[in-house]
Amino acid sequence: xxxxxxxVACLAMTAMVAAAPAQNxxxxxxxxxxxxxRAGGGDPIATYELAIKYASGEGVAQDYVRAAELSQLxxxxxxxxxxxxxxxxxxxxxxxxxxxxxxxxxFKMAAQQGHALAANNIGAMYEAGRGTSKDxxxxxxxxxxxxxxxxxxxxxxxxxxxxxxxxxxxxxxAAGKWIRxxxxxxHAVAQIAMFDMHFFGKGVKKNTAYAIRWLRKAGDQGHAGAxxxxxxxxxxxxxxxxxxxxxxxxxxxxxxxxDHEGEAALAxxxxxxxxxxxxxxxxxxxxxxxxxxxxxxxxARMESLLQVMTPRQIAEANSPSSSLRxxx
Numbered sequence: 001x002x003x004x005x006x007x008v009a010c011l012a013m014t015a016m017v018a019a020a021p022a023q024n025x026x027x028x029x030x031x032x033x034x035x036x037x038r039a040g041g042g043d044p045i046a047t048y049e050l051a052i053k054y055a056s057g058e059g060v061a062q063d064y065v066r067a068a069e070l071s072q073l074x075x076x077x078x079x080x081x082x083x084x085x086x087x088x089x090x091x092x093x094x095x096x097x098x099x100x101x102x103x104x105x106x107f108k109m110a111a112q113q114g115h116a117l118a119a120n121n122i123g124a125m126y127e128a129g130r131g132t133s134k135d136x137x138x139x140x141x142x143x144x145x146x147x148x149x150x151x152x153x154x155x156x157x158x159x160x161x162x163x164x165x166x167x168x169x170x171x172x173x174a175a176g177k178w179i180r181x182x183x184x185x186x187h188a189v190a191q192i193a194m195f196d197m198h199f200f201g202k203g204v205k206k207n208t209a210y211a212i213r214w215l216r217k218a219g220d221q222g223h224a225g226a227x228x229x230x231x232x233x234x235x236x237x238x239x240x241x242x243x244x245x246x247x248x249x250x251x252x253x254x255x256x257x258x259d260h261e262g263e264a265a266l267a268x269x270x271x272x273x274x275x276x277x278x279x280x281x282x283x284x285x286x287x288x289x290x291x292x293x294x295x296x297x298x299x300a301r302m303e304s305l306l307q308v309m310t311p312r313q314i315a316e317a318n319s320p321s322s323s324l325r326x327x328x
Contacts (some may be wrong), residue, residue: 032059039070047071047197051085055094064095075106083110083116091121091130100131111142116151119143123157127166136167147178155182156190163203172203183214189219194227199239208239219250224259227251231265237275244275255286264288264298271305280309284317 038046051070054063072081087106090099110118123142146154159178162171182190191214198213218226227250234247254262267286270279287298
């Protein structure tokens with residue numbers, strides 16, 4: 001399968017980059033009228049929860065301007081979740097003009113009250129030099145604060161700093177400790193990092209079976225990149241017995257998320273008739289969908305297929321009414 005590069009190569013440690021994550025928009029169900037009444041009475045928690053509903057469009061029309069107004073009220077009353085969320089709105093220009101300086105200011109307000117997510121966001125901004133001058137030592141200090149307070153993103157970013165020696169002496173033991181903590185919390189990128197370290201023996205003793213268990217955890221929770229990686233592992237028999245049906249299952253799960261590498265992987269299996277029935281029409285459609293999504297590597301596969309497809313198959317594959325649903 002020379003035309004498809006081993007997907008696990010895309011799951012390298014470079015996936016561990018410091019990026020200020022979006023605030024979680026999930027809230028417990030609450031009656032909108034009750035929330036509005038409590039917010040009107042000055043309850044900062046209710047005000048914040050109402051802001052989240054406007055931001056997510058839960059039970060109301062999505063309105064980031066209103067979300068920002070409510071977040072400001074709750075933040076001014078000292079509620080750290082609202083301060084962190086308002087920082088997120090400023091960082092991304094949602095309902096307010098984008099302003100990294102203001103974002104950092106509100107993140108710091110929340111972090112000073114022990115808000116772990118805000119601490120991680122501050123670390124990301126110092127690492128990138130956004131809203132402040134770039135300062136890896138300061139970034140590391142905030143990542144450590146977030147990590148020690150249990151934030152999985154902070155743990156991953158601290159682990160990455162130790163792994164790459166960013167702002168600190170390289171220490172694979174410390175890197176593994178923090179990355180594993182994040183992975184054990186279900187952080188998919190951290191789970192992929194655990195796979196990467198142990199599959200390729202980066203800073204640790206190589207352990208293929210242990211590595212693949214971590215990649216499966218990420219795949220099982222829907223990470224498309226992990227699913228494509230598992231397709232490649234089972235297709236090529238890297239550390240496991242070759243299993244085309246298992247490879248097909250993982251490729252399908254990625255493709256169903258409209259992941260373009262997953263679509264190409266599934267197309268390849270249909271083209272080869274491995275793990276799935278040979279089906280040039282379905283293969284061509286999937287390659288085309290992947291290509292249209294930006295995966296230009298599939299162009300050569302499409303051209304190759306046209307050389308073996310019958311005129312009827314080509315017409316069917318190019319039919320405007322052709323369905324993207326793939327046969328089992």
